[in-house]
Amino acid sequence: MRPEPFFSALGIDRADQVRVDPQRLAEITAAEGGRQLLWRDGLPAVGNDGRLEWQPVSAADLFLGVQDGQPRFSAAEQPHANARAAFDTLGTLARDEAPLFAAALSLAWWHSRHLFCANCGASTEIERGGWSRRCAECSAQHFPRVDPVVIMLAEHEGRLLLGRQPQYPPGRYSALAGFLEPGESIEAAVARELQEEAGIEVADVTYIASQPWPFPSSLMIGCRAVAKDPALTLDTTEIEAAMWVDRAEVRAALGGDMGAPFMAPPSLAIARYLLEDWAG
Numbered sequence: 069m070r071p072e073p074f075f076s077a078l079g080i081d082r083a084d085q086v087r088v089d090p091q092r093l094a095e096i097t098a099a100e101g102g103r104q105l106l107w108r109d110g111l112p113a114v115g116n117d118g119r120l121e122w123q124p125v126s127a128a129d130l131f132l133g134v135q136d137g138q139p140r141f142s143a144a145e146q147p148h149a150n151a152r153a154a155f156d157t158l159g160t161l162a163r164d165e166a167p168l169f170a171a172a173l174s175l176a177w178w179h180s181r182h183l184f185c186a187n188c189g190a191s192t193e194i195e196r197g198g199w200s201r202r203c204a205e206c207s208a209q210h211f212p213r214v215d216p217v218v219i220m221l222a223e224h225e226g227r228l229l230l231g232r233q234p235q236y237p238p239g240r241y242s243a244l245a246g247f248l249e250p251g252e253s254i255e256a257a258v259a260r261e262l263q264e265e266a267g268i269e270v271a272d273v274t275y276i277a278s279q280p281w282p283f284p285s286s287l288m289i290g291c292r293a294v295a296k297d298p299a300l301t302l303d304t305t306e307i308e309a310a311m312w313v314d315r316a317e318v319r320a321a322l323g324g325d326m327g328a329p330f331m332a333p334p335s336l337a338i339a340r341y342l343l344e345d346w347a348g
């Protein structure tokens with residue numbers, strides 16, 4: 069079986085029953101054998117072997133869960149302001165460590181940006197082992213956010229629509245994507261984004277796979293849809309170019325063929341996973 073998208077595998081036992089029990093949480097924090105995630109340059113530290121690095125517990129603000137029978141914690145670190153800095157680290161990160169890396173990074177991002185209550189403006193305090201914050205003034209409870217993004221391949225008679233954003237490296241084309249909006253289903257968001265960015269109408273939206281993307285807190289929802297007509301009207305503020313490509317062209321790009329009509333997205337991206345899934 070093909071591996072899941074990077075970041076998507078099961079992480080550790082998140083042990084929610086411990087989070088909600090302050091006494092058990094205090095016991096597990098004080099117990100011997102716990103480990104605290106090491107951070108380096110504003111990111112969870114990754115050793116030369118691709119594994120996350122750990123140290124004895126000193127600041128157990130965030131309870132990440134239980135791994136290999138050991139409780140795992142992280143301090144509420146301030147993540148690196150430039151997410152791009154993470155990508156060198158990700159190149160060496162082991163696939164099975166990626167979900168925990170994503171959870172720790174997204175959670176730390178959220179804490180660093182939610183020190184004050186969105187309801188009344190007073191200070192908030194960490195509770196539930198870092199999986200919520202509560203306002204000291206009005207008692208409002210705030211939960212870590214996840215921002216859903218749809219990312220999709222539109223298909224028309226054996227060809228796929230790919231687009232290029234201005235900031236991509238030369239030659240790169242990828243799946244179109246956009247944030248879900250309140251009151252919208254995944255299917256409606258896919259149809260709206262393809263209409264807005266490429267001017268095409270689609271039907272038969274199907275879900276393929278999803279991927280947490282911790283920069284800072286996206287959930288990429290990978291889909292496929294069927295275009296009714298291939299004529300394009302591009303929104304050039306979003307994508308500077310788009311094209312329809314067939315299976316042979318997609319396979320050539322995935323294989324790194326210099327003669328391919330485009331350069332495929334990088335291996336960590338769910339866009340590449342969607343292309344591989346389609347190309348067979």
Ligand SMILES: [Zn+2]
Binds near residue numbers: 204207208
């Ligand atoms: Zn408040």
